[in-house]
Amino acid sequence: MPDSLQHPLTGSFLAGRMRHEMTSEDRDHLEAMAGECVYLSDREMLARRGKTLTRACLLRDGLMLRTIERGNRRSIVGLCVPGDFVDLQGVALHRLDHDIAAVGNVELVAFDHAAIAQAFETRPALGRALWFASLLDAAIHRRWIQMLEQHDAPRRIAHIYCELHTRLAFTGRAEAGVVRTPFTQFDLAEMCGVSAVHANRAVAKLRDMELAEIRRGTLYAADWDGLKQYAQFDPAYLFGVSAA
Amino acid sequence: MPDSLQHPLTGSFLAGRMRHEMTSEDRDHLEAMAGECVYLSDREMLARRGKTLTRACLLRDGLMLRTIERGNRRSIVGLCVPGDFVDLQGVALHRLDHDIAAVGNVELVAFDHAAIAQAFETRPALGRALWFASLLDAAIHRRWIQMLEQHDAPRRIAHIYCELHTRLAFTGRAEAGVVRTPFTQFDLAEMCGVSAVHANRAVAKLRDMELAEIRRGTLYAADWDGLKQYAQFDPAYLFGVSAA
DNA sequence: CGTTCCCTTGAGTAGTTTCAATACTTGTGG
DNA sequence: CCACAAGTATTGAAACTACTCAAGGGAACG
Numbered sequence: 001m002p003d004s005l006q007h008p009l010t011g012s013f014l015a016g017r018m019r020h021e022m023t024s025e026d027r028d029h030l031e032a033m034a035g036e037c038v039y040l041s042d043r044e045m046l047a048r049r050g051k052t053l054t055r056a057c058l059l060r061d062g063l064m065l066r067t068i069e070r071g072n073r074r075s076i077v078g079l080c081v082p083g084d085f086v087d088l089q090g091v092a093l094h095r096l097d098h099d100i101a102a103v104g105n106v107e108l109v110a111f112d113h114a115a116i117a118q119a120f121e122t123r124p125a126l127g128r129a130l131w132f133a134s135l136l137d138a139a140i141h142r143r144w145i146q147m148l149e150q151h152d153a154p155r156r157i158a159h160i161y162c163e164l165h166t167r168l169a170f171t172g173r174a175e176a177g178v179v180r181t182p183f184t185q186f187d188l189a190e191m192c193g194v195s196a197v198h199a200n201r202a203v204a205k206l207r208d209m210e211l212a213e214i215r216r217g218t219l220y221a222a223d224w225d226g227l228k229q230y231a232q233f234d235p236a237y238l239f240g241v242s243a244a
Numbered sequence: 245m246p247d248s249l250q251h252p253l254t255g256s257f258l259a260g261r262m263r264h265e266m267t268s269e270d271r272d273h274l275e276a277m278a279g280e281c282v283y284l285s286d287r288e289m290l291a292r293r294g295k296t297l298t299r300a301c302l303l304r305d306g307l308m309l310r311t312i313e314r315g316n317r318r319s320i321v322g323l324c325v326p327g328d329f330v331d332l333q334g335v336a337l338h339r340l341d342h343d344i345a346a347v348g349n350v351e352l353v354a355f356d357h358a359a360i361a362q363a364f365e366t367r368p369a370l371g372r373a374l375w376f377a378s379l380l381d382a383a384i385h386r387r388w389i390q391m392l393e394q395h396d397a398p399r400r401i402a403h404i405y406c407e408l409h410t411r412l413a414f415t416g417r418a419e420a421g422v423v424r425t426p427f428t429q430f431d432l433a434e435m436c437g438v439s440a441v442h443a444n445r446a447v448a449k450l451r452d453m454e455l456a457e458i459r460r461g462t463l464y465a466a467d468w469d470g471l472k473q474y475a476q477f478d479p480a481y482l483f484g485v486s487a488a
Numbered sequence: 489c490g491t492t493c494c495c496t497t498g499a500g501t502a503g504t505t506t507c508a509a510t511a512c513t514t515g516t517g518g
Numbered sequence: 519c520c521a522c523a524a525g526t527a528t529t530g531a532a533a534c535t536a537c538t539c540a541a542g543g544g545a546a547c548g
Contacts, residue, residue, distance in 0.1 A: 050480070068390045070476065077389040089383070092376040097383045097481040120372060124365045131375045132336040138378060139333070139341045141385035145321040146312045148392040149437025152503075184526065193393030195505055200528060216513085216526085232314065236294070237341040397536080428494065442536055444496060460494085460545090495544075502537070512527065518520085 003027070004172075009034040009109045012083030013058060016170030016240050018132050026126045033119065034058075035110040040102040042182065046086065047100045053090030055110045059083065062106030063181060067099045067190075076191040078141060079160075081167045085133055091116050104182035136239060143237045148193060151232070153202035156192040158211065158231035161219045166235045177224050183217035247271070248416075253278040253353045256327030257302060260414030260484050262376055270370045277363065278302075279354045284346040286426065290330065291344045297334030299354045303327065306350030307425060311343045311434075320435040322385060323404075325411045329377055335360050348426035380483060387481045392437060395476070397446035400436040402455065402475035405463045410479045421468050427461035 003019075004011040010031045013019065019027075038057060040046060047053060049068065059080050066078035066086075077098060080086045086100050091113050120127040140163070147159050161179045168174040189199035203214045211227045213220045221227055247263070248255040254275045257263065263271075282301060284290060291297060293312065303324050310322035310330075321342060324330045330344050335357050364371040384407070391403050405423045412418040433443035447458045455471045457464045465471050 066386065068386070070390070070394065073394060075390040075393045077386040077393075089379050092372060092379050093383070093483055097483075098386055117372075121368045124368065124371065127368065127371055127375070128336060128361075128364060131371070131378060134375060134378050134382060135333050135336050138382040138385055139337070141382055141389060142310065142312070142321040142342055144389050145385060145392065146314070146319040148389065149319045149321075149434070150314065150317060185528095186526080190393070196526095197506080197528085198504055200526095201504090204528080239337055239341075429496095430494080439537055440494095441496085441538080444494095445536090448496080489548100491546105491548085493544105493546085495542105497542080498540090500537100500539090503535085505534070506532090508530090510527100510529080512525105514523100514525080516521100516523085518522095 007031040009037075009060065010058060012060065012171040013085070014129060014133060015083055015172075017136065017238075018129060020241065022129055023125065026123055026129070029119065029123055030126060033111050033115045035112060035115075038108040038110055040106050040108070042102060042104050045099055045101050046108070047090075047096055049096055049099050052095050053087060053113065055112050056085055056088050056091055056116060057108040057110050058085050060107045060109055063103050064106055065101045065103055065187070067101055068097075069099065074190055075193070076187065078137070078144070079164065079167075079191075081164065081171070082173060083171045084137075085130070088130060088134060091130075103187065139237050139239065153192050153194045153198055154205040154209075155231050156194075157188055157199070157202050157214070158206060158227050159233055160188070160191055161212070161214075162228050162231050162233035162235075163238070166238055166240065170238075170240060177221040179219040179221075181217040181219075187217075188214075251275040253281075253304065254302060256304065256415040257329070258373060258377060259327055259416075261380065261482075262373060264485065266373055267369065270367055270373070273363065273367055274370060277355050277359045279356060279359075282352040282354055284350050284352070286346060286348050288346050289343055290346065290352070291334070291340055293340055293343050296339050297331060297357065299356050300329055300332050300335055300360060301352040301354050302329050304351045304353055307347050308350055309345045309347055309431070311345055312341075313343065318434055319437070320431065322381070322388070323408065323411075323435075325408065325415070326417060327415045328381075329374070332374060332378060335374075347431065383481050383483065397436050397438045397442055398449040398453075399475050400438075401432055401443070401446050401458070402450060402471050403477055404432070404435055405456070405458075406472050406475050406477035406479075407482070410482055410484065414482075414484060421465040423463040423465075425461040425463075431461075432458075 007027055059082050061082055064080040064086050065076050068075045068077055087096060090096060147156055165174050165179045185199045185203060186196045189196040192199060206212045210222050211230055212222055251271055290301060303326050305326055308324040308330055309320050312319045312321055331340060334340055391400055409418050409423045429443045429447060430440045433440040436443060450456045454466050455474055456466055
């Protein structure tokens with residue numbers, strides 16, 4: 001029986017990464033720990049910076065943003081795709097250092113911190129899996145730092161879509177040559193640390209270079225290999241099983 | 245007996261953060277797990293991207309850089325201060341996504357992955373502490389992403405020194421108004437994602453604004469509060485006990 | 489005492505921002 | 519089905535920021 005049917009709530013967790021190394025008992029246990037489902041619509045916040053949390057949520061469908069607001073300016077410091085625990089930090093750090101917001105409609109499932117803490121005691125392998133997931137997040141953050149330090153705006157946008165495509169593919173959600181998102185150009189600007197006008201020109205450059213067309217958040221690749229090369233995208237940092 | 249004497253090798257681990265929440269048994273256990281000491285001098289590499297690791301190292305003295313090289317350009321994506329596990333990722337991810345290099349002379353102590361993995365099984369609280377440390381790293385990465393997205397070069401440099409001062413203070417290594425590092429302006433440029441020439445002008449701007457003087461890597465604050473305000477430094481993301 | 493590395497400064501160029509105006513989309517209500 | 523409003527995308531021009539290239543100055547080390 002496929003994993004996704006056996007574990008309808010948690011089947012995407014670490015899929016394509018170390019999920020295959022987890023025992024079926026641990027996978028069953030995680031599924032059994034799942035609490036209520038949470039639904040949010042576009043731009044709704046799941047959690048805010050500084051808030052104390054008592055549960056952690058696994059994203060089941062849709063995309064979410066990690067954001068930090070400062071004055072009237074917002075930065076997007078990370079993306080969440082299905083299969084990601086979006087606020088796992090809260091279990092150990094108790095409060096969040098950033099906000100978590102939906103882009104488009106999203107579906108999550110909640111886990112009580114107490115249940116996760118207990119799993120840490122009784123099921124070390126599950127604890128390791130959660131740790132692994134946190135380390136993956138950090139590796140992605142580092143790649144973003146490098147991207148912001150070295151790439152210009154068009155390359156940043158290209159890289160973000162390449163990363164998304166690979167991360168979505170881990171859970172079987174990728175389409176060949178297409179990455180569907182509800183991002184506005186304003187969102188892209190906030191991810192890249194540039195103005196909205198410049199993000200627009202960056203999108204136009206990708207189109208002019210005949211690498212990809214981005215319409216209403218969705219990227220249609222004209223030359224997928226060329227795009228990956230242009231973005232200097234190397235998926236090793238995502239630790240997928242195929243890339244290992 | 246002070247912690248630093250009782251645990252000469254590991255007494256700095258999570259000091260000022262959740263160390264006080266760890267039981268003395270766990271602290272003793274961590275100290276007992278420590279293996280051989282490692283010494284590196286300026287610009288020496290501890291580990292390289294892609295390499296498979298079998299042990300993890302705790303930084304005891306000196307500073308280290310997390311770097312990613314791409315072509316002939318290097319990015320600095322993070323800093324390590326005493327008390328940090330510099331390559332803890334390797335325990336769960338097996339290989340590194342970045343390089344780890346010394347700046348100045350450093351002193352580390354090594355832990356076998358096998359010992360850490362076993363501690364994860366037998367001492368869940370120690371496992372949680374390691375997880376906590378990883379989550380802290382991720383929070384710092386997120387702040388860097390925001391800094392790169394929103395701040396200009398002088399503010400980035402100011403922020404890096406503010407962060408360092410706070411992180412060094414956790415282990416009692418901070419001096420009032422001074423942050424000593426062996427960074428060259430070239431290093432600062434690689435942390436900020438700007439050219440070395442521009443980093444020099446940024447340093448000059450901090451001097452002209454009478455906020456701080458940076459000579460041979462060491463920052464002498466002329467107006468520490470003004471500097472923190474200019475950098476928009478808010479230490480909450482470092483999860484220190486006083487800032488909690 | 490010179491070599492080397494690091495820092496500093498100037499001038500021209502490229503990339504990015506702001507402001508402002510115009511068009512395209514999508515959804516809503518008449 | 520059309521008109522309108524709101525949000526989103528596009529374009530131009532001027533100002534600004536940061537980059538490269540290039541040359542010169544200063545400090546540390548053998």
